[in-house]
Amino acid sequence: MENTISFDINDIRKQFPVLSREVNGKPLVYMDNGATTHKPKAMTDAITDYYERINSNVHRGVHHLSQQATDAFEVTREKLRAHINAEHAREVIFTKGTTDSINTVAWSFGELVKPRDEVIISTLEHHSNIVPWQMMCERKGATLKVIPMDDRGVLDLEAYQTLLTEKTVLVAFNHISNALGTINPVKKMTKMAHEVGAAVMIDGAQSMPHLKVDVRDLDVDFYAISAHKMYGPTGIGALYGKEEWLNKLPPYQGGGEMIATVTFEKTTYADLPHKFEAGTPHIEGVIAWAASLDWLNAIGMENITHYEAELLEYGTKALSEVDGMTIHGTAPQKSALFSFNIEGLHPYDVGTLLDQLGIAVRTGHHCTQPLMNRLNVPGTIRASMGLYNTKEEIDTLVAGLNRVIPMLK
Structure with missing residues (x-):
C-alpha cells in the first residue's frame, strides 16, 4: 500500500509521555490498545x-x-x-x-x-x-x-x-x-x-x-x-x-x-x-x-482509519512469516488487530517473555470465552494497534517472537 499518511507519527507519539518509558530496560512497545489506549497530554x-x-x-x-x-x-x-x-x-x-x-x-x-x-x-x-x-x-x-x-x-x-x-x-x-x-x-x-x-x-x-x-x-x-x-x-x-x-x-x-x-x-x-x-x-x-x-x-478519523489499514496490511504480512504462526481472524473487513497463536506454545508463556522485551500484548480469552471455544483454543496472543503504533514497532514484535519462540520450544 502506498504511504499516504497525512500526519507526523513522531509528533503524535510525543503527545503521549508514557510512550517514552522503558519496561525491563527496553523501550516500551504498547500493543494492548484493545484493552485501553494511552492518553494524550491534552486530555x-x-x-x-x-x-x-x-x-x-x-x-x-x-x-x-x-x-x-x-x-x-x-x-x-x-x-x-x-x-x-x-x-x-x-x-x-x-x-x-x-x-x-x-x-x-x-x-x-x-x-x-x-x-x-x-x-x-x-x-x-x-x-x-x-x-x-x-x-x-x-x-x-x-x-x-x-x-x-x-x-x-x-x-x-x-x-x-x-x-x-x-x-x-x-x-x-x-x-x-x-x-x-x-x-x-x-x-x-x-x-x-x-x-x-x-x-x-x-x-x-x-x-x-x-x-x-x-x-x-x-x-x-x-x-x-x-x-x-x-x-x-x-x-x-x-x-x-x-x-x-x-x-x-x-x-x-x-x-x-x-x-x-x-x-x-x-x-x-x-x-x-x-x-x-x-x-x-x-x-x-x-x-x-x-x-x-x-x-x-x-487528526481526522478518516486519516486514522487509513493509517491503521497500513498497519494491518504490514503486520499481517510480517507476522505470517513467523515460524508456527496461526492468525485467528482473517475477515476481509477488519481492524488493525492481530490475534494469534504459536504452534505448541501457550499464549501466556509467549506474552510473559514478550513483556521482558518491553512489548505489551494481551493474552487469554479476551472476555470472549464462547468465541475461543468456537476456535477450539484456550486463548490467543492479541496485539491491538492504536494511532501511535508504527511499522517499526511491528518489526520489534516480530523480532521479539523470533527470539522468544526458540526459548519455549
Missing part, C-alpha cells in the same frame, strides 16, 4: 484544569463554578453528538462505559420484554454483550439466540436471516470484535433486524477509536461507547439511543438528577437525557473527554 491537562480551576457539581448550582462545570459538561455532550452524528444532544446519555451502557439497555428494554420473546446476539461478542442479555432473558422468560460465524471470524448472515422472526425484539452485536478485529456489516444487519420489527443495540467499544461512526447512517437504535478506548479517561462512556426509544424505556436507576418531582406517593422523571443520569456523574471524565474528541478530530 490529562484537561483533568488537572478541572480540579484546579472549577471542581464543582453540575446542573445543581446557581454559583459561578457550578455553571462553569455544567457548561463544560454539556459541551462534551454536544461534541459527542456531532462526532457520531446523532440528531439531538439529548440522545447522548453519559454512563460509566460500554458495559454500563449495555446493561442500561438490557434492564430498561427488558421491562418491555415478554415471555417467549427472542433476543439475538453473535458468536463474536464480548462477555459484556452476552451476560446482560442472558440475565434479562432469564428474568423475563425470553429466549437468547446466537448468530454463528465461519472459520475466518465472519458472521453467517444467511443463518442470521433464519434466526430473525416476528418473535425477535432485539438484536445486539459488536461493530468490531475485540478478539478478532472483524468489522461487522452494521448497516446491513440493522436493516435486516428492522424488517422484522426488532431494535438494534451495537457495542461500539472497539470501533470508536478506529472508524468514523455515523449512527444515523447506520440507523441503529442504541450504540454503546467507552471513552478510555478512544484516548479518553476511564470510568466514563456514553449510550446513544434514538429519542423515541429512550422516551419509551423506564429509567435504569433512581436518585437525584433524574427526577422532575418527588413525593412519598409518586415520582415523575426528568426529560432526556437526565432521566438516565442518576446521581453525581464522572464530571472531570466527561469534561476531559472533550479534549480527546478534539484531538481525534484534529
Whole structure:
C-alpha cells in the first residue's frame, strides 16, 4: 500500500509521555490498545484544569463554578453528538462505559420484554454483550439466540436471516470484535433486524477509536461507547439511543438528577437525557473527554482509519512469516488487530517473555470465552494497534517472537 499518511507519527507519539518509558530496560512497545489506549497530554491537562480551576457539581448550582462545570459538561455532550452524528444532544446519555451502557439497555428494554420473546446476539461478542442479555432473558422468560460465524471470524448472515422472526425484539452485536478485529456489516444487519420489527443495540467499544461512526447512517437504535478506548479517561462512556426509544424505556436507576418531582406517593422523571443520569456523574471524565474528541478530530478519523489499514496490511504480512504462526481472524473487513497463536506454545508463556522485551500484548480469552471455544483454543496472543503504533514497532514484535519462540520450544 502506498504511504499516504497525512500526519507526523513522531509528533503524535510525543503527545503521549508514557510512550517514552522503558519496561525491563527496553523501550516500551504498547500493543494492548484493545484493552485501553494511552492518553494524550491534552486530555490529562484537561483533568488537572478541572480540579484546579472549577471542581464543582453540575446542573445543581446557581454559583459561578457550578455553571462553569455544567457548561463544560454539556459541551462534551454536544461534541459527542456531532462526532457520531446523532440528531439531538439529548440522545447522548453519559454512563460509566460500554458495559454500563449495555446493561442500561438490557434492564430498561427488558421491562418491555415478554415471555417467549427472542433476543439475538453473535458468536463474536464480548462477555459484556452476552451476560446482560442472558440475565434479562432469564428474568423475563425470553429466549437468547446466537448468530454463528465461519472459520475466518465472519458472521453467517444467511443463518442470521433464519434466526430473525416476528418473535425477535432485539438484536445486539459488536461493530468490531475485540478478539478478532472483524468489522461487522452494521448497516446491513440493522436493516435486516428492522424488517422484522426488532431494535438494534451495537457495542461500539472497539470501533470508536478506529472508524468514523455515523449512527444515523447506520440507523441503529442504541450504540454503546467507552471513552478510555478512544484516548479518553476511564470510568466514563456514553449510550446513544434514538429519542423515541429512550422516551419509551423506564429509567435504569433512581436518585437525584433524574427526577422532575418527588413525593412519598409518586415520582415523575426528568426529560432526556437526565432521566438516565442518576446521581453525581464522572464530571472531570466527561469534561476531559472533550479534549480527546478534539484531538481525534484534529487528526481526522478518516486519516486514522487509513493509517491503521497500513498497519494491518504490514503486520499481517510480517507476522505470517513467523515460524508456527496461526492468525485467528482473517475477515476481509477488519481492524488493525492481530490475534494469534504459536504452534505448541501457550499464549501466556509467549506474552510473559514478550513483556521482558518491553512489548505489551494481551493474552487469554479476551472476555470472549464462547468465541475461543468456537476456535477450539484456550486463548490467543492479541496485539491491538492504536494511532501511535508504527511499522517499526511491528518489526520489534516480530523480532521479539523470533527470539522468544526458540526459548519455549
